Amino acid sequence: VGLMCDLLWSDPDTAVSGWAENDRGVSFVFGADVVAAFLERHDLDLLVRAHQVVEDGYEFFAGRRLVTLFSAPNYCGEFDNAGGMISVDENLMCSFQILKPSSRSA
Template sequence: MAYKIKYPQNFFLLRGNHECANINRIYGFYDECKRRYSVKLWKTFSDVFNCLPISALIERTILCMHGGLSPQLIDIEQIKNINRPIQVPESGLLCDLLWADPDEGVTGWGSNERGVSYVFGPDVVRSFLRRHDFSLIVRAHQVVEQGYQFGARRGLLTLFSAPNYCGEFDNAGAALSVAEDLTCCFSILPPTKKRSVIRSSNR
């Protein structure tokens, strides 16, 4: 967020499912704000989170969001028409964009083991891409071992940038760079213990 303030034309933030007061109130952000600063700061962050964009479209061909697709998403204009500030509802389009997950073993839509939103199959992704003439959906929301993982015949990319997530996973993190010609390349952030092994082997 500091980079967005410093370089507003170069950094673009999207809302995730944890940019929601009733989620980060439970999972540590509230406690950290209270311990280091004040509850007032947490409330200010919550107000900011309610204003964050939901998705981004790169050159009208790569659609980005935190979670995934929604059975209610027929037209991209629907996302533009979500009025902000807004709190995340328990169901519906906004909820799905922040909470839905792809599942290679599903056809169509299925129930999500998170208890929120849906899982969607590769057929849903391919149909969506064809309908809107997009080439790729980029989303986050799930830890993947190498930091990134393709699905739906490379029509969907899960991108996860935090290595050693919560100290519980031995995952790499990854960042995606998209060039002007839409060529994509990855920068990998190896998990800590792998990084230390690499350093010792170079000596």
């Protein structure tokens, strides 16, 4: 409840400026302006988050200043999503690896 719930369940939303209620029924959605303010306040370049299915394993938001990673391909057997992993090198350069969903047998 409270902060832990919001850290886990808040999602980015391109249609929102600031904060709004989340369709999941818990926590909030936030806009690109919230990401920009957070990164500026904490002197960061990129925010990496998870816990939201994205089709290609990773998905950028807010001008590539936030990335959502989801590492479970074919999540729960219900989604045809890829899984994604991020690697950060010694120069803080990020690269992504994609785990393709397995083909479903009939």
